[in-house]
Amino acid sequence: MLKNIGSKIVSSIDERYDLTPVRNLLQHKKVPEHRHSVWYYMGGVTLFLFIVQLLTGILLLLYYRPGEDSAYESVRFIVTEVKFGWLIRNVHSWSANLLVLFAFVHMFSVFFSKAYQKPRELTWITGFIILVFSLAFGFSGYLLPWNELAFFATKVGTDIVGVVPVIGQPLKVLLRGGEDVTGATLSRFFGIHVAILPAIFTFFLALHLLFIQRQGMHEPEEFKNLPEEKKKYIPFFPDFALKDFLLWVVVFNVLIFLALYFPWELGNKADAFASAPKGIRPEWYFMFMFQSLKFLPAHILFIEGELLGVLFFGVAGLVWMMVPYIKIKHRSGWKFQPLTLIGIFVVIFIVIMTVLGYLL
Amino acid sequence: MRTRVFYLSTTVLLTIFLFGFAFQKTDNKTKQTPKVDNCLSCHKDIDDMPQGYSDYDVHRQAGLTCASCHGGDPSSTDQEAAMSPAKGYAGVPKRKDIPKFCGKCHSNIDYMRIYQPRIATDQVTQYYTSMHGKKLMAGDENVAECASCHTAHSIFPVKDPRATVYKLNIPSTCNKCHGNSELMKKYNLPSNQLEEYSKSVHGIALLKQNDLGAPACNDCHGNHGAMPPGITSISHVCGMCHSSNMEYFNATKMAKAFAEQDFHGCEQCHGNHGVQKPTDDMVGVGKNSKCVDCHDKGDVGYVAAEKIEAEIVQLKNNYDAATNKFLEVREKGMNDVDIGFLLQDAKQNLIQSRTLVHTFDPAKVVVKTKDGMNITNKAIMLSDKEISEYYTRRNGFAAATLAFLVIVIALYLKIKDKEKRKQA
Amino acid sequence: MKINRRKFLNSILGIGGIGGILSIFYPIVSYLIPPKMAEPKVNSVKAGSTSDFAANSYKIVKFGRKPVILIKTVDNQYKALSASCTHLDCIVQYKSDTKQIWCACHNGIYDLNGRNISGPPPRPLEQYDVKIVKDEIVITKMG
Ligand code: HEM
Ligand code: FES
Numbered sequence: 021m022l023k024n025i026g027s028k029i030v031s032s033i034d035e036r037y038d039l040t041p042v043r044n045l046l047q048h049k050k051v052p053e054h055r056h057s058v059w060y061y062m063g064g065v066t067l068f069l070f071i072v073q074l075l076t077g078i079l080l081l082l083y084y085r086p087g088e089d090s091a092y093e094s095v096r097f098i099v100t101e102v103k104f105g106w107l108i109r110n111v112h113s114w115s116a117n118l119l120v121l122f123a124f125v126h127m128f129s130v131f132f133s134k135a136y137q138k139p140r141e142l143t144w145i146t147g148f149i150i151l152v153f154s155l156a157f158g159f160s161g162y163l164l165p166w167n168e169l170a171f172f173a174t175k176v177g178t179d180i181v182g183v184v185p186v187i188g189q190p191l192k193v194l195l196r197g198g199e200d201v202t203g204a205t206l207s208r209f210f211g212i213h214v215a216i217l218p219a220i221f222t223f224f225l226a227l228h229l230l231f232i233q234r235q236g237m238h239e240p241e242e243f244k245n246l247p248e249e250k251k252k253y254i255p256f257f258p259d260f261a262l263k264d265f266l267l268w269v270v271v272f273n274v275l276i277f278l279a280l281y282f283p284w285e286l287g288n289k290a291d292a293f294a295s296a297p298k299g300i301r302p303e304w305y306f307m308f309m310f311q312s313l314k315f316l317p318a319h320i321l322f323i324e325g326e327l328l329g330v331l332f333f334g335v336a337g338l339v340w341m342m343v344p345y346i347k348i349k350h351r352s353g354w355k356f357q358p359l360t361l362i363g364i365f366v367v368i369f370i371v372i373m374t375v376l377g378y379l380l
Numbered sequence: 381m382r383t384r385v386f387y388l389s390t391t392v393l394l395t396i397f398l399f400g401f402a403f404q405k406t407d408n409k410t411k412q413t414p415k416v417d418n419c420l421s422c423h424k425d426i427d428d429m430p431q432g433y434s435d436y437d438v439h440r441q442a443g444l445t446c447a448s449c450h451g452g453d454p455s456s457t458d459q460e461a462a463m464s465p466a467k468g469y470a471g472v473p474k475r476k477d478i479p480k481f482c483g484k485c486h487s488n489i490d491y492m493r494i495y496q497p498r499i500a501t502d503q504v505t506q507y508y509t510s511m512h513g514k515k516l517m518a519g520d521e522n523v524a525e526c527a528s529c530h531t532a533h534s535i536f537p538v539k540d541p542r543a544t545v546y547k548l549n550i551p552s553t554c555n556k557c558h559g560n561s562e563l564m565k566k567y568n569l570p571s572n573q574l575e576e577y578s579k580s581v582h583g584i585a586l587l588k589q590n591d592l593g594a595p596a597c598n599d600c601h602g603n604h605g606a607m608p609p610g611i612t613s614i615s616h617v618c619g620m621c622h623s624s625n626m627e628y629f630n631a632t633k634m635a636k637a638f639a640e641q642d643f644h645g646c647e648q649c650h651g652n653h654g655v656q657k658p659t660d661d662m663v664g665v666g667k668n669s670k671c672v673d674c675h676d677k678g679d680v681g682y683v684a685a686e687k688i689e690a691e692i693v694q695l696k697n698n699y700d701a702a703t704n705k706f707l708e709v710r711e712k713g714m715n716d717v718d719i720g721f722l723l724q725d726a727k728q729n730l731i732q733s734r735t736l737v738h739t740f741d742p743a744k745v746v747v748k749t750k751d752g753m754n755i756t757n758k759a760i761m762l763s764d765k766e767i768s769e770y771y772t773r774r775n776g777f778a779a780a781t782l783a784f785l786v787i788v789i790a791l792y793l794k795i796k797d798k799e800k801r802k803q804a
Numbered sequence: 805m806k807i808n809r810r811k812f813l814n815s816i817l818g819i820g821g822i823g824g825i826l827s828i829f830y831p832i833v834s835y836l837i838p839p840k841m842a843e844p845k846v847n848s849v850k851a852g853s854t855s856d857f858a859a860n861s862y863k864i865v866k867f868g869r870k871p872v873i874l875i876k877t878v879d880n881q882y883k884a885l886s887a888s889c890t891h892l893d894c895i896v897q898y899k900s901d902t903k904q905i906w907c908a909c910h911n912g913i914y915d916l917n918g919r920n921i922s923g924p925p926p927r928p929l930e931q932y933d934v935k936i937v938k939d940e941i942v943i944t945k946m947g
Contacts, residue, residue, distance in 0.1 A: 079835060100715035101839045104831035106773075259798060266791045269824070273784045280777050283770075286713035593891050593910070593924020621924060623911035721866055728895050731909065776827075783823025790817040797810065 049236065049256035054243045059129035060260075061267055063232075066126050068268045069119040070225065072275065073157075076112040077214065084164070086210035088203030091166035092289040099286060110279035116158055118275065120305045123151050131343070131363050135238035141344035143235070146228040148341040153221045158303050160213040166206060171290030172300040174209075175201045180313065183327045184334075202292070301377070308373035309333055311380070340366075417454045418462060419446035434534035436542075442495055449481070476516055478525040479504050506604035522563060529553055529603075545603075548586065550596040551577060573597075576654035595621070615645035622646075628738040660696055663737050664689025687742040691749040692733055698756040699726050705763035714766040722759040726752050848944040851884075854936060862898035865943060871895055872932055872943060873905065877916065884932035884943045885918040891925045905929070 033039060051060060083102055085094040098105035127147065130136060136144035163174045178201065182192035197204035243251065254260055288297075302310050312333075316325035339346070348358045356364075423429055423446075434440075439448070447454045452469035456462040463469045473481040483504035485491050492499045507513040507526075515523040529545055536543035544553045551574050557563060561571040577583040577597075585594035600609055600617045609617045615635075619626025629635055629645075638645060649662065649670040661668040665677075665686050675681035706723055709716045729752030736745045851865045851874050862875040864887050873887035875898045885905070887895050894909035904921075905914040913922045918929035933944045 079832065082836070096713065097841075099713040100717075101841055103834040103837065103839065105835060106713065107831055108835055259795070262791060262795055266788055266795070269784050269787050269791075273781055276777060276780065280773055283713070285711055287711065591891075591924070592926055593912070619911075621910040624908050717869060720869060721871070724871065724895070731894065735908075776831075780824075780827035783820055783827050786816060786820030787824050790813055790820055794813050794817065797813070 045233065046257040047255075049233075050253035051237050051256055051260045052239050052243055053252040053254055054240065056129075056133060056240060059126075059133065060237060061264060062122055062126035062129055064264045065267060065271055066119060066122040067225075067229075068271060069115050069122060069275075070221075072115045072272070073112065073119060074218070076108050076115065077218075079108050080112055081214060086164070086207055088166070088206060091164060091206055092286075095165040096286060106283065107276070107279055110283045111275055113284040114275055114278045114282075116161060117304070118271070120154050120158055123154050124305070127151060128363065128367060130238075132360065133238065133240050135240075136344045138344070139235060140231070140238060143228060143231040144344050145341055146224050146231065149224045150221060150228060152337070153217055153224065155305060157213065157217050157221070158305065160209040160217065162303055163206060163209045164213060165286060166290050167287040168290050168294070168297050169287055169300060171201060171292070172296045173302050174205065176300060177302060177306070178205075180326070180330060183324065183330055185327065200292075304374065304378075307377035308370045311373045311377035417445045417447075418457050419450075419452065419454045422457075422459070430533045432531055432534050436536070437533055438535050438537055449484075475521050475525060476519065478527055479507050479513070479516070482526045503604045506602075510602070510604065510606045511608075512606060522557075522566070524557060528557070547592050547596050548590065550598055551583070551587065554597045573653045580653060580655045581657050582655065614647050618646045624735050625738045628736065632738070632740050634740055658734070660689060660692050660734070663692070681740070684740060684742050688737055688740075688745050691742065691745050692730075692737070695726075695730055695733060695749045695752040695756070698753055698760070699723075699730055702726065702756040702759040702763065705760055705767070709763045709766045712767065712770050714770050716766070719759050719762050719766070722755050722762070726755040726759060729755060848942055851941040851943050854939050854941055857941070860900045860903075864895060867932070867943060873898065873929075874934070874941065874943065875905075875916065878903065882934040882936070882941060883916050884934045885914075886930040886932070888929075889925055890920065890927040890929060891923075896929070 030039070051057070080098065083094055083098045083105065085091065095109065099109055100106075130144065130147070159174075159177060163170045178192050178195050181195060182188045184191065193199060195205075195208070196202070197208040301307065309329075313326055313329040316329045318325050320328050343359070346359070350357050445454055446452075450470055450472075451467065452464070453462045453467040456467075461467070463471075470481075487501050487504045489499075489501045492501055503526075508517065512523045512525070516525060531544055534542075536546070538545050538547075540546060541548070543549065555574040558569070559571050559574050564571040578587060582594045585591040586596055598606070599620075601607065615626050615629060625646075635645075637643075638648065650656075650658065659668065662670050663685055665672050665682060666689075669685065669689075671681060671685035675685060702719075702723060706716060706719045709719060729748050733745050733748035733752060736748055739745070849865060849867050849872075851863070857863070857876050859876050859880050860878045862873055865872045865874050865884075871887040873885050873896055875883040875885075877883065889896050889907040889909065889912055891907065891910060891912050894907050896905050896907045896912075896914065898904075899906045903916065905916065905918070906912070907914075907923070907925065911923045912920065912925040914925065914929055915921050918931050920926065920928055931946055933946055935942045935944065
């Protein structure tokens with residue numbers, strides 16, 4: 021019966037709007053099957069987590085109140101008084117972290133499978149842009165509960181922006197909404213977090229997804245070289261979609277597990293005049309940069325070490341974004357492709373620096 | 381950088397402007413004094429001004445001139461004439477005459493009223509009852525007179541932080557003489573009071589925390605009528621602030637016994653200048669106990685002391701435990717409002733039971749500690765509930781997981797089926 | 805047989821699906837229902853009815869996280885003031901004999917407008933507004 025109603029609705033929409041393109045897409049889109057197929061799911065998981073972020077974020081907005089003397093109180097109110105408020109808040113925090121994690125995994129899997137190469141340059145670039153925005157999401161969201169740790173971490177974080185010559189100071193003031201981290205910063209971060217970023221993010225995400233739908237899934241070298249009859253595909257709908265969905269359910273379950281057993285502490289309310297508490301550290305995904313900056317000597321030649329570090333990461337980010345356009349000739353004698361080597365180096369660097377950041 | 385320069389220059393300009401303004405104002409004021417004050421101008425010219433002279437001195441600000449106190453004729457430019465005894469010139473008063481010198485005005489309410497309708501005029505009378513006053517009358521030139529504490533030419537009202545007699549400045553003002561061991565030896569007095577006081581609860585509150593409610597020297601010793609607080613009055617002195625303690629103590633048999641034995645009331649256990657925050661083991665029978673100074677094992681007091689300490693320590697420990705739990709609840713982001721209120725109540729009980737020590741009656745202390753124990757226990761219970769709630773939101777999670785597990789398994793089997801069918 | 809298995813799987817999936825949807829929507833709907841205390845910051849508090857509050861007496865009322873002393877004066881006026889002594893935070897009380905607010909800790913005394921009139925307290929007690937709504941006493945933040 022349900023099926024009947026469903027198909028009636030679909031046909032009536034079809035009659036008016038002509039759903040052929042959608043139907044074509046659903047019927048003809050296929051996903052290659054091979055050893056490395058798992059990585060095809062990573063983008064999907066990231067997408068799912070983004071949806072979770074949107075929904076829990078909207079829910080939090082119902083009770084959250086920005087402002088120096090209401091932000092902390094309202095978050096405390098959410099986790100103590102509002103039914104399941106603790107769940108919503110913790111899912112939002114955990115999902116934010118997993119989102120970044122999966123975005124990184126997704127990015128590196130795309131990198132190592134060389135999916136960014138022609139014709140998917142723009143998919144890569146939009147992808148990188150949304151990664152940067154995810155980080156911005158994390159950074160701006162971290163301050164919103166207005167607790168001690170976040171307050172001081174934001175102070176340190178925005179201070180780093182200040183070291184950039186010429187534009188650094190104005191940029192810092194712009195970010196903070198004043199010379200110091202104050203209630204004004206909070207209002208600003210709130211606006212960035214709930215209005216500006218979602219709008220921009222959704223735009224680039226839509227582009228990203230659109231590009232993917234237009235071009236279909238990337239086939240890795242070894243798969244492409246197979247004889248035609250050996251190439252296995254599964255239809256995107258319903259087979260791949262079902263698997264995607266299965267994975268999402270699992271991820272969701274893990275998410276609420278984490279939210280329940282490892283909730284994010286609220287800590288103490290930020291007090292601008294208190295001395296900084298021990299163990300202020302950025303969120304883990306900034307750790308590798310934070311730690312590298314700490315390792316740099318105060319001065320390298322005549323330039324400030326920190327400045328050099330910040331510039332380095334800026335340039336490195338840009339280069340990484342432009343990877344599809346970088347061509348390095350591959351000599352036949354080499355075992356690995358140079359770009360792959362660089363990628364491996366980058367991963368190792370990030371992992372080591374992150375680990376050191378927590379150990380030291 | 382540019383903004384800095386801008387700020388700097390505006391501040392400088394502003395300051396100059398304001399200074400000009402201020403000077404103009406004082407100019408106006410001096411013009412208001414009717415006569416030309418030749419004492420001041422001449423003494424300024426020949427650079428023979430009294431030590432510590434300040435233009436902001438309360439007398440000068442009120443429009444008094446040198447001659448108002450020292451006599452003479454300020455309208456005359458001739459030194460001889462201006463300072464002739466015929467014109468009432470009195471010169472610099474001798475030390476022993478200073479109280480009367482100030483008293484000319486300050487003991488005269490008809491005169492003082494003009495300036496301050498509510499001002500007291502009994503300072504000189506009081507002074508002569510004080511040890512300082514008596515000694516001065518007897519010809520001792522070492523003791524303090526008015527100017528020793530108030531200065532002669534930079535006197536400020538007592539509420540003015542610049543005054544030597546402003547509350548925060550009093551300890552160091554008294555210490556100018558009382559910290560001089562040479563001098564104090566002559567009178568058989570100690571000279572380390574300030575040192576002791578600075579380390580006491582009162583001294584820390586006043587000097588470190590700027591708590592103007594805390595007593596300075598004069599709050600216990602009086603000021604113009606300064607005396608050591610007598611043995612009998614000492615508990616009244618402390619009782620001005622610690623009123624309940626005094627009330628309880630005075631109602632006990634021990635108060636009488638203290639009086640009979642010439643014991644020093646509060647001071648007997650708490651000391652005087654160096655009074656420290658009391659600890660719970662000051663009562664009881666341990667090595668810091670004051671009770672065992674007099675009471676021996678077996679007597680009623682000994683038993684009471686033991687009981688009182690045990691009660692209070694028990695409450696204190698429970699209170700600490702509850703506080704720790706409360707902090708944990710807070711940290712976990714659970715509901716801590718009610719627990720916070722209970723703790724406030726419990727703290728009140730703890731304070732009260734400590735105050736009740738001065739009844740020396742375990743039964744009275746127990747009433748409060750029992751309440752306190754009940755409240756802290758309730759706080760602990762509530763905290764435990766919150767903490768366990770925090771750890772056991774698990775049933776709902778289990779149910780949800782079950783549902784998701786069913787979905788996952790069913791989906792998995794479906795997918796497998798599909799694959800098989802395709803292969804077939 | 806095959807068909808049956810498929811049907812069976814589908815219905816299991818349906819049951820799981822309903823469970824899953826429930827376990828998502830139950831928390832969300834509960835979350836949407838406004839909690840008892842509707843706001844994180846308390847701006848007003850009900851303090852009982854006027855009739856069971858004798859003149860010349862007082863009580864301590866919880867106002868958010870802060871204790872407030874509510875006094876009914878001899879001439880049936882209501883006064884609400886912060887109950888934390890401005891000296892060292894003891895809870896103050898109303899003395900029905902002297903008609904003053906008294907802090908037992910160091911004999912601090914305030915008048916009924918909260919002005920510190922003797923003893924160590926450095927500052928007045930913060931005042932609250934009292935309104936009577938249909939015989940019920942409501943305390944609100946000033947201004
Ligand atoms: C919030 C972040 C992101 C979301 C929600 C997202 C979503 C997706 C989805 C759903 C797909 C298709 C499935 C797949 O191949 O995994 C995809 C593909 C892709 N993504 Fe992302 N992505 C994100 C971030 C990134 C980043 C950071 C990059 C690289 C810098 C990137 C580059 C790509 C590329 C090149 C593809 C095409 C891969 C292929 O066709 O096999 N994406 N993305
Ligand atoms: S705490 Fe109230 S007077 Fe000291």
